[in-house]
Amino acid sequence: MTKVLVAGDDFVAPELFADALIGAAPGHTLDFRTLRTGWPVEPFGPVGGVKEASGTEEQVIEALGDAEIALTQMAPFTAEVIKQAPNLRMIGCCRGGPVNIDLAAATAAGIPVTYAPGRNAAAAAEFAVGLMLAAMRRIPASDADLKKNIWRGDFYAYENAGLELDGATVGLVGYGAIGSIVARVLKAFGAHVLVADPYTDKDKALSDGVELVVLEELLRRSSVVSLHARVTPETRHMLNADNLRLLPQGAVLVNSARGDLLDYAPLPGLLESGHLGALALDVYDIEPPPADWPLHSAPNVITTPHLAGATRQTADRAAAIAAGEAARFLRGEELRFVANPEALPGGQRS
Missing domain, CATH: 3.40.50.720 (NAD(P)-binding Rossmann-like Domain)
Known part of the structure; x- marks a missing residue:
């Protein structure tokens, strides 16, 4: 059984991540824990050294627990969050660039971070x-x-x-x-x-x-x-x-x-x-x-208030891309969209 955090919001909901991963990884037993942050009603901003994030470090740490995979839209994966998640092996961000994730900290921990080019x-x-x-x-x-x-x-x-x-x-x-x-x-x-x-x-x-x-x-x-x-x-x-x-x-x-x-x-x-x-x-x-x-x-x-990517199809596509990367990770296959390739191979901690 693989423990997965689906950290969504009111645009890319946790349920979208979960449904997409279930569809992309048939045969895998998945144990989901969820976090729903306040974006887009609450504006994103800097959190703990990362940009354009929604929610707090404390919320993410509590929700992660012993999860091995995390799929997120805007939840902050800061150096502190990564330090407090010893079982985390892969982070999938469903944005064009994972600006809400501390790539240096993830790389040092041997955690590949994926992103979702072309989603919007x-x-x-x-x-x-x-x-x-x-x-x-x-x-x-x-x-x-x-x-x-x-x-x-x-x-x-x-x-x-x-x-x-x-x-x-x-x-x-x-x-x-x-x-x-x-x-x-x-x-x-x-x-x-x-x-x-x-x-x-x-x-x-x-x-x-x-x-x-x-x-x-x-x-x-x-x-x-x-x-x-x-x-x-x-x-x-x-x-x-x-x-x-x-x-x-x-x-x-x-x-x-x-x-x-x-x-x-x-x-x-x-x-x-x-x-x-x-x-x-x-x-x-x-x-x-x-x-x-x-x-x-x-x-x-x-x-207009930063609405260019605000379509239902974008949310669906974003969740599907992130889930597809997580499914490849579960199968031990090569990841397609890795922001920190130096964390490979295997996504194991150093």
């Missing part, structure tokens, strides 16, 4: 395109005003009229799983797609029908720019006061990837001047943004 790619791509359309066609502003009995006929005036994706040049900063889906959708609309991504080669870009360029050229040529890169020391604030001014007058900027990719400080001024025609955001430098955040009162800003 379709959802995030669809949401990004939705933000583009909402910003380009003033959909939220029109809706809000009509509910106040204000008929925005002035949006039909030429200088106020919206923009089409058909024939537009759209720049995608980052071309991984999400960016490539966005490109496919944009091309169906008739857009010309530019891509800035140092990890994408020209042959792939050519076969996908997109144009590979450096970031500065993308900004100069794109009437719409959407961010889809990962955050690294090199990509933090990759769009900033200096290069945002390269955008054409009235350009639309969308960020549904990560807040740290964008320097938010110059955005209010760029919007007030009209250099940025519209801004659509799902992620922020501080989440949630404070009440006095300058962009709350800036013109032509659409904001």
Whole structure:
């Protein structure tokens, strides 16, 4: 019998993990213990040296007990949690990156940590395109005003009229799983797609029908720019006061990837001047943004509360990927998505 902690929340529930693992590991006897943290009603945050976590170290330690495998969405697996779990042999995180897990501590303990790449790619791509359309066609502003009995006929005036994706040049900063889906959708609309991504080669870009360029050229040529890169020391604030001014007058900027990719400080001024025609955001430098955040009162800003990945299919897919890795671990098979491969082979403690 294998003892398994399923640490979920109100998005990826413990039951989703348990059902997925039962289906992925037929023939294995599993003893589940559960933990349900408060996310997403309660915002995630730093806990014990890890980021974007929900719940406390004490909750996880108590729930783990002598579990050998843990599947989690956002529960904090800190150095202290790992120290207090001597039987733990594998952690499966159902996120694109296991930022709520102390990888150094897990590696030192010989515990492989898996993750779930692409779990929300379709959802995030669809949401990004939705933000583009909402910003380009003033959909939220029109809706809000009509509910106040204000008929925005002035949006039909030429200088106020919206923009089409058909024939537009759209720049995608980052071309991984999400960016490539966005490109496919944009091309169906008739857009010309530019891509800035140092990890994408020209042959792939050519076969996908997109144009590979450096970031500065993308900004100069794109009437719409959407961010889809990962955050690294090199990509933090990759769009900033200096290069945002390269955008054409009235350009639309969308960020549904990560807040740290964008320097938010110059955005209010760029919007007030009209250099940025519209801004659509799902992620922020501080989440949630404070009440006095300058962009709350800036013109032509659409904001949503980090919802790009919020679909039922994403939750189901995330649980299935994590459970699939745990099932491979139980069978002694090679794991597919290991964040700390140096903890292999075997996932045994050092």
